[in-house]
Amino acid sequence: MTIRQSNRKCLTIASNNTAVGRLCSRILSEAAENQYSEDHLFAIHLALEEALMNAAKHGNEMDPNKEVAVEYTITPEKLEISIADQGRGFDPGTLPDPRSEENLYKYGGRGVLLMRSYMDVVEFNEKGNCVYMVKYRAKKT
């Protein structure tokens, strides 16, 4: 789950909507500069919003004293990002399937499904407080 590229960017953001929005805009603009398609940008945007808001809201519980650590690289070939929060983590294997009949009318629980659907790689660390995602530019969505 380590990003090894030399042009890796590391930063931390506050656990709030404004910081998440700013970071999404920054990453999307860099992806656009690398000629990612509109479909790819939509996919990356959705996965980023879901992952960053999971970290800020569910991981850090919007605690102003907790930060979200982000590492990413964007090349013409792929976008790689890891997002870590300071929460207790969770076991993604125990997440109920939001598409099953008993969960279809639940208000939440669709974020990880969307991340997995729109990114090519989605992996969590053992503790469940860090997600690593990859989107390949050459792959059609």
Next chain:
Amino acid sequence: MKERIPPVGITYSGGVTITTLTHERILEDADIRALENTILPVIEPDIKLIMDFSSVQFLTSTALGLLIRISKKVRENQGQMSLCGIQPKIMEVFKITQLDRVFDIQPDVTSGIKAMEG
């Protein structure tokens, strides 16, 4: 605190309530709250509610949760609800989450009104 303009317009056509989502993106908690606070109070018994998504280009799972809350209140009030004008990229989100099985989805507002009147 500055009051946020709700990202929705409400009009009436015959017996149908049409809520038009005016923002291209529905993602901020404040927008979701503003939508909730504007739409839920207009849901009355036997409502025929259309939500026009034609301007919406992006939404997150939080907005999907709001739609479920709205549909629950519509059902509790023995009403009907249709989502109209959903853009292809957003439609894909509904298909992935299988919420296209939950909502009545119509191509546009005119079709939505016709379906409710029929």
